[in-house]
Amino acid sequence: MSNQNTDSIMVCLSPSPSNIHVIRVASSMLRNKKDHFYALYISDTKRTLSDSNQEQLDKNIAYAKQLGAEVEIVSSEDIAGEIFKFANIYKVNKLVIGKNMNMRLHLFQKPIDQYLLDNIEDINLIIVPVKENRIFKRLNNKSKLTLKSIVTSILILFICTVVGFVFFKMGFHDSNIIMIYLIGVLLIALITSNIICSVVSSIASVILFNFYFTLPILSLSFYDSSYLMTFVIMIIVAFLISTLMNKIQLTAASYANMANVSRILLETNQLLQKRQSVEDIFNCGCKQLSNLFNRDIAYFPIEKSSIQNPILFPKRENSCCKEFLNANEIGVAKWVAINGKHAGATTRYLSGSKSIYYAVLTDDKIYGVIGIYLGNDVLGSFDKRILLAILSEMAICLENIISNEEKNEAIIKVKKEQFRSDLLRSISHDLRTPLTSIYGNADVLLNDNGNLKNDKKNALYKNIYDDSLWLINLVENLLSMTSIEDGSVKLRIEPEVIEDVIDESLSHVSRIKDNRKIKVNIADDFLMADMDARLIVQVLINLINNAIKYTEDESTISINAYQIKNNVYIEVCDNGSGIKDVDKNKIFEKFYTVNHSVVDSKKSMGLGLSLCKSIVEAHGGVISVKDNHPTGAIFTFSLPATKITINKNMVNC
Template identity: 45%
Template structure:
């Protein structure tokens, strides 16, 4: 059997998850099926046990109870003072999140996980506070009841008839590190309630009547046990997938979104189905032409339903069209959906002429799919409210256009009548006029009125008796009806085509913006260019102000503002409180700000520009009280995703460049060490050998032999000194510490100084100097140019035979001083000239004595001359030999008469 190997990327992702898990705190939930089962008591008992083990435990917030046994367990535990806030004249006690993070214990106790915080708190829900504590590395103990889990809301409401307002997403419960079920028998719970151990006497009596009966409690207990079992199954499945590799079932659940209050029940049902079938979940919203006229309440309800679908793990998609069942069926066919979940209200068709319902049409459009219809008798009949659109233009122009078209059709009708055309031709002209009216006017009412007026005008001018609205022919009423229906239908179709064309233009514009963003980002070569491009595209797409905070050294940098109207940036969008929200998003890698449950009082919606856990910046979108619709949000996230990938690529490119520089430096260091190890061994061996001979046999040596040994030691020492000077200069050039001190120097004096320091073997050659200009000044750092000349002359001495002539000359050429070192040796091959100034390159690399070159001298000469703004070159000498020449800028000196 062939062994299957896991992808290395899976191992990498697993390692990253484990590292994040080590840094993140652990969450333990004490879970019950009703109030009074002992969740808080069990939590405090476990906390006391942890304290006895030496764990630093702090009670962050424990709901005040009138139960002595529970209150007694708080003794010995450090309690964090609650945050007291005033809400509508009532003092509320809330969990102090900032104080908890500042205290930073090992274990924090936070009761009532599903609690809704006061408006002034950072987060809207307490489970968000707990999530921030976990992100800070603090372990948390908390409590929650089964009726507070989001996906079980409808089931609990159907059993108990009680609507639960405070709920937590299923991911919080399923993502807990440990869940402890606190369970007692329903009869025992009712006895405790009657004994006053849970509520006061008045509250207890109401609870016994409304909620705490044996039937409800037994059903809730069963749901809690099943939910714990489901969680265990999910954990076991997750472990099995981690060991065997991920897979995906064929089940793809599609739930249809709407602005109906009952749509939330459909979403929860679809989420439970997706969990049971271990399939994927998609939430689809079909935006029709009537969507802009939805009321504010319906828009808010739709946003809540979309948010709920996202909380339950659905992928939210939006399509456009007028035929809703057709759009749903087509999306299901293209996306491979296996089951569709849709809601149905309890209403019935009151009139026989009404067409089939949305559910019936969907069944007809998708006969091969399983369609699950979720009834909702609680919600009752629902119909979306439409608001009348404000008039954006004046009535006069469209009215004049309609009247002009009607008059034109009448004039053409008279012309056709004079030419002997039949009435059918005149009717066609009026229908054409109605069609044109529908095309060129903005409102449907104009085409409708034009249809009616066209019939009346035709009757008045072209039927007998003329100029009256009466008609003698019995067939005229049918003609008028057909004419009106034809005109009305053509105008309606024309209006629909206009709406579809407008929607197609908007969709094409948004799609073009997304594609254009990708193309523009490919041409960006810096972080600033990427940020500017993405912000510009967001402004163009959303028509809202954008603020971008780039990441700088592990924190958010200064904001970059991109106003939508092209004016001055709005100061309130970059105020201190807005920067604090952006910093929180950067630190916690979560969205916050306007339209979210975290720091919702901010002006902007802030999102992390990230790739996995790496954050490259924070983008803020100014909402100004108008949240983004689903499609705008989807396109915005796509653009920010492109931005994150582009910033990651740019960061990777900079890291590659830094790595290349580091590799180059390492190679340089290795070459230096290699050259030193080879090239220093011979002169050092010669020096030590000569010194050893002098020490041991100086008396046996004659004067000539001793002087020869002294000379060899001196020559080798000078070679080492020159080598060390070159090494130091190369090191300064490579690390950028070499600084020029240019002054006006006489070229003849600099050359003379250099020739006094060349190798002593210069006596074996004929060195000549030639200066046509008696007074040639150049701007240079004399110390470095002397080193250049020494290297060039020593190079000529080294590679030319004894008795050769070396000529050093200088001349003026325009604004440059040209200094040349020429020899009449064997010359340099043409193949070597292109690399002669490269570091560590030598032509005669086979020489192995103490005069062997390391290939640093000419490279150093080029670096020094280039730093002076000049150029260095090599050429053939005539008739044979080599000429090295370099240029320096001329320094003009002005003489003033006294």
């Protein structure tokens, strides 16, 4: 039932002042808010509008939008066919068009209203009669006569007549002289681009040919009656040549105009696509508009639904950007931000302003307001089309950036949730063994009534200590990893002696190291690097514990430190079973573990090496793993070397 009570009305727009009445009639047919109201303007590719007609068209479009119409603008040579197509697309049941009752008869084609009556079915066609006396209104600005075009036409006809005299004296046939005049008419149409000059020159060429080259010469009479047909054919051909040439030039100008618009939009689109933030998009778009229109531009950002102070882009020598800081101008910008409509100078809203303001918006969001200082000037129709197209490009790019930011935030959120899920799963599984061991050993010791020997007690104490140390290292790794993931870690970089850092890390390593041979080789006793010592100690603890965990008793672990150019390199080498090539590229990923037997039988969570990589990269270094021949692995990471400056005065002392 709702579909039957809803109308879909479409009105055809034109650059005629009477079109306002047609739009008003169409709007009056709307019965309720559910009715659809469309306005269609079809630009004829064969005709270029004058500035006055374009200005009137803009007013008609603005009026249609004010009445709630959805405006569509297309270009086509088949105007009636486009109306028919859009009426079917929008499922229009009422079509409103205007008809000039003073319009001349159509000899070679059906009028649009007749075509629609013959072809449209199931649509009510409402023809609104209007009276308009506009004989020359449709002519382009190029139809205005100028002194230059008149002089050019007279000169070309004079030259054609002189050449005709030469041909006449040489005894050439009349057809050759006729061709000279036709060429002259063609040149006049080509050079002057003026339809009045073209038509008048067509008639003048026939008169000149009759006056100078038909017997009796120097008179407008003729003896041979066949010349009458010659004159008629000549004037028809000359008229067709001039008319066709004028149409070709208008079409070429229209295509050149479209090509220029496309070039500007393509250039702007390429510039905007390279920008990665909202501020960059607005800065690029405003600079482009300032360069194109040579006018002062202001951009009013909108943050948290509130308009902010403008960012100014002065262009002229005597910049008027201070006008944008005026309370009245800011008030107009706020009105545009709230209503989403353009306002200010030369518009129907707040026209007392010295600038015109446009909202950069999509269907559901306003990103900002752009102001263009006009003073006492106006924006031409071509400039308005460029402006609206660039604003549309900016809105599309802004929408893409916002969409990408939302996608990235969603991806980061999913990764964080995945990290938490993996973390909880690993913790719940891997903490069970050491906690059960600590609980069991402590229970045995608490319930001991002096039956356990000292060596058994010491073994239980050692197990509790090792399990507790494992848990402490795990918690330290978890805290550091979560801090790095959240970006809350702030490095405290200071010069540190490498030997002291290695000694500090060895003092925290598991007691199992007593069954390993750990060798420390430092190339220079005063080898220093810039680091956050607390974090680098944790890296070394993880690497050394990792080497202890995956090697047998009496194995040798080497810690080497040396400097190459501006970097200090620290190596942790073991002679265990080594790491397979397939695991080397993944071993630094979170929760990735290598399937080797572990000495203490506790499963690794796969956080230690991932944490090492994050810490080293935060210092600007690189960590890697390679084979240690004949067996084992070598973990190497780099740190920036400390630059030591020597005071020469102190050396002399």
